[in-house]
Amino acid sequence: MASLVYDAHAYLGNSPGWAQMGLPVPLDGDGWVQMMDRSGVHGALVAPPGVGREQFFRPDMDRIAAAIKKYPGRIFGMCRVRPRSGREAVDELRRRVEEQGFSALKMNSLDDSYRFDDRKLLEPIIEAGARLGILLYFHTGDRHGETCQPKMIGDIAVDYPETNFNIGHVGYPGYTDQIIPTLKRAPNAHVETAGVFLPILLQNVVDEVGATRILIGSNGPNSAIELPPVMVNRYMNKLIPEEKALITGGNFRRVLKLDGRAADRRSR
Amino acid sequence: MPVILDAHSYMGSDLQWAQLGIRSGRLDADAFVRMLDGAGIDGALVAPSGTGIADDFKGDLDRIADGMKRHPGRVIGLCRVRPRKRLAALASLKLRVADQGFKALLLHTSDDEYTLKDRALVDPLVEAAGNLGIPVILDAEDQSWASCLPSMVADIAVDFPTTTFVIARMGFGGVNGWPGSPQELVPAMKRAPNTVTETGSVFLSKFIQDTIEAVGVERVLMGSNAPYMPIELPKVMILKHLNKLGQREKEMVAGGNLARLLNLPS
Numbered sequence: 001m002a003s004l005v006y007d008a009h010a011y012l013g014n015s016p017g018w019a020q021m022g023l024p025v026p027l028d029g030d031g032w033v034q035m036m037d038r039s040g041v042h043g044a045l046v047a048p049p050g051v052g053r054e055q056f057f058r059p060d061m062d063r064i065a066a067a068i069k070k071y072p073g074r075i076f077g078m079c080r081v082r083p084r085s086g087r088e089a090v091d092e093l094r095r096r097v098e099e100q101g102f103s104a105l106k107m108n109s110l111d112d113s114y115r116f117d118d119r120k121l122l123e124p125i126i127e128a129g130a131r132l133g134i135l136l137y138f139h140t141g142d143r144h145g146e147t148c149q150p151k152m153i154g155d156i157a158v159d160y161p162e163t164n165f166n167i168g169h170v171g172y173p174g175y176t177d178q179i180i181p182t183l184k185r186a187p188n189a190h191v192e193t194a195g196v197f198l199p200i201l202l203q204n205v206v207d208e209v210g211a212t213r214i215l216i217g218s219n220g221p222n223s224a225i226e227l228p229p230v231m232v233n234r235y236m237n238k239l240i241p242e243e244k245a246l247i248t249g250g251n252f253r254r255v256l257k258l259d260g261r262a263a264d265r266r267s268r
Numbered sequence: 269m270p271v272i273l274d275a276h277s278y279m280g281s282d283l284q285w286a287q288l289g290i291r292s293g294r295l296d297a298d299a300f301v302r303m304l305d306g307a308g309i310d311g312a313l314v315a316p317s318g319t320g321i322a323d324d325f326k327g328d329l330d331r332i333a334d335g336m337k338r339h340p341g342r343v344i345g346l347c348r349v350r351p352r353k354r355l356a357a358l359a360s361l362k363l364r365v366a367d368q369g370f371k372a373l374l375l376h377t378s379d380d381e382y383t384l385k386d387r388a389l390v391d392p393l394v395e396a397a398g399n400l401g402i403p404v405i406l407d408a409e410d411q412s413w414a415s416c417l418p419s420m421v422a423d424i425a426v427d428f429p430t431t432t433f434v435i436a437r438m439g440f441g442g443v444n445g446w447p448g449s450p451q452e453l454v455p456a457m458k459r460a461p462n463t464v465t466e467t468g469s470v471f472l473s474k475f476i477q478d479t480i481e482a483v484g485v486e487r488v489l490m491g492s493n494a495p496y497m498p499i500e501l502p503k504v505m506i507l508k509h510l511n512k513l514g515q516r517e518k519e520m521v522a523g524g525n526l527a528r529l530l531n532l533p534s
Contacts, residue, residue: 020477022511038508173410197471197497203287223471224509227501234306235498237289 003245004042005229006252009137009168009194009217012046012067012075013060018221026060027221029067029075036074039226042249044218045135045256047078047106056082056092065100076256077102078137082112083121090128097132103256104135104166109147116152126156130163135255137192141169141176149175154182157189164255165189166215170205172196183209190255192217193228199236211243215251272503273523273532274304274312276405276436276468276491279335279343280328282317285495295495297335297343304342307500310523312492313530315346315374318409324350324360333368344530345370346405351389352380358396365400371530372434373397377408377415384420394424398431403529405466407436418456418463425460432529434489435465438479454482464529466491467502467521476505477512485517489526 014026024031036044046067048060057080067075079096081089096102105125107116114121116138129136138153150171157165170191171179183189183205193202194217205214216228229248236244253259279300285293295303304312314335316328325348335343347364349357364370375384375393382389384406397404406424408416418439425433439453457463457479465483467476468491480488490506492499506513506522513521526532 017474020474020512021509022513195471197469197501199498200284200287200496207287222474224473224505226504226508227471230500230504231498234500235288235495238287 004249004253005040005216006249007036007041007044007218007220007225007228008166008192008215008252010044010046010220010225011049011222012064013048013052013057014063015049015051021221023221026063028063029070032067033071033074035221035225039224040229041225043074043076043252044220044225045076045078045104045137045252047080047137050108050111053082053111056085058092061096061102064102065096068101072101073258076104078104078106080106080108080111081125083107083114083125084112086124090124093125093128094132097134102134104137105129106137106139108139110139110142110144115147116149117155119156122156126160130160133163133257135164135166136160137166137168139168140171141173141195145171145174150178150182154178154186154189157186161188163188166255167191168217169194170196170201172198172201176201179205180208183213189213190215190251193231194219195223197227197231199231202232203236203238206239206243206247211239211246212251212254214247215255216248270519271311271523271527271532272309273344273490273526274309274492274494274499274502275434275466275489275526276407277312277314277494277499278317278496279314279332280317280320282319288495290495296331297339300335301339301342303495303499307498307503309499309503311342311344311532312494312499313344313346313372313405313526315348318376318378320348321350321379324353324356326360329360329364329370333364333370336369341532344532346372346374348374348376348379349393350380351375351382351393354392357393361393361396362400365402370402371532372402373404375404375406377406378412381412381415383415384417384424387424390424391427394428394431398428403432403434403464405434405436408440410440413440418453418465421463422456422460425463429462431462433460433463435463436491437469437493438465438467438475440469454479457483457487463487464489464525467506468493469497471501471505473505473510477510480513480517480521485513485520486525486528488521489529490522
């Protein structure tokens with residue numbers, strides 16, 4: 001049986017621009033599952049889109065919560081918070097994870113004009129995420145890449161060795177040279193590929209740190225969710241099938257502890 | 269059957285390509301056509317890779333010329349020259365187009381570290397391309413995008429109104445926020461009606477759709493930047509996921525527009 005494909009970086013909610021791809025807006029769980037079925041993708045970790053910033057992403061996180069409930073095992077939630085809201089952000093994260101089954105925290109320094117090396121600001125939310133045992137996702141690269149460099153995530157990750165970290169966009173563009181040193185320094189850090197259709201760069205990462213450290217992400221629906229698995233399975237031909245399976249889905253299941261969760265449920 | 273054509277790809281040698289499973293990093297015409305077949309693509313406008321600069325791209329241009337002979341209509345030659353070679357560059361362009369059937373000129377500002385504002389360097393080649401009746405593609409690398417802005421292409425295009433100019437990679441707009449020119453592309457294309465653009469490296473669907481709506485579907489070409497990027501991805505994106513477009517419009521972007529631009533037999 002072919003291994004299941006999971007997308008580690010996507011969006012669900014109300015982003016008017018998605019109508020430009022002929023998608024329904026808002027894009028809810030039903031729309032997402034139809035899109036995944038058309039694209040050969042089994043499951044996706046979705047966050048609220050950036051346009052919901054003024055409302056602290058809450059309406060879209062409610063949509064994600066509904067989708068998680070309706071499509072267990074296919075829709076996974078990333079809780080997006082603005083750290084300057086302090087205790088509120090921590091409480092929101094706990095509620096989304098404990099009551100609604102969200103699986104990860106998403107941080108983008110653009111959301112609250114902060115930097116990933118502002119440890120005083122970030123520590124409460126990171127500590128809460130670590131205690132909850134979820135994946136901590138950090139956006140890198142882009143026009144504001146100076147504020148969200150991969151090495152800053154590495155600094156955090158070494159202080160939380162039991163927690164899985166995901167470095168979004170492989171530091172592209174502008175900060176890809178920090179990726180391999182960061183992954184070597186922080187064995188609990190990973191990268192995801194959203195927006196990065198550069199198989200040479202990704203193969204270099206595999207060669208240096210192994211195939212267990214990369215997850216495909218799509219940035220979908222901003223980019224088509226079908227593209228990353230096509231890239232890995234058909235155009236990264238130095239990889240062996242087992243490595244492709246890890247990158248397109250196996251690593252996702254491990255960092256989100258999906259098999260562990262199933263085992264936990266069975267043992268209860 | 270619609271024709272599927274890629275407006276931006278490379279052949280030749282690049283050691284990095286070994287990382288893609290391409291043996292010794294050498295992509296010859298036969299291997300290139302196998303790649304097209306695997307992706308369901310009919311043909312591609314193909315240039316020498318940047319590593320060929322050591323011999324002014326001569327070796328790879330020869331290989332492309334041979335590939336054009338053996339795979340007519342599938343390997344479509346894109347002549348890459350170094351403007352600082354001046355008369356030698358002009359001679360190479362004329363030879364490749366007039367004698368060997370190359371269909372377009374590629375000016376890549378990374379090759380000789382110039383900018384499109386250096387009109388004394390650029391204009392003689394642009395004029396020659398116009399006389400030969402071929403379009404000019406203007407491109408740069410990630411790190412040198414600022415030397416090849418859409419506004420600079422438009423400045424040239426308005427001075428050569430009978431030649432078509434292709435703004436490569438949509439002016440670097442939409443590449444995960446890369447500081448290129450998403451805001452600049454559309455005004456530049458509106459100012460110079462003899463410009464078109466191609467999608468190499470661009471996977472933000474909204475940006476492509478917005479551009480199509482602003483300048484017209486006939487002015488956007490599918491490009492891949494292959495093999496640096498997988499040749500199949502733009503085709504999948506356009507034909508399956510740009511769903512505000514009708515089928516006929518998708519087919520124009522995926523190949524019809526390039527066939528028209530290059531006067532290829534339908």
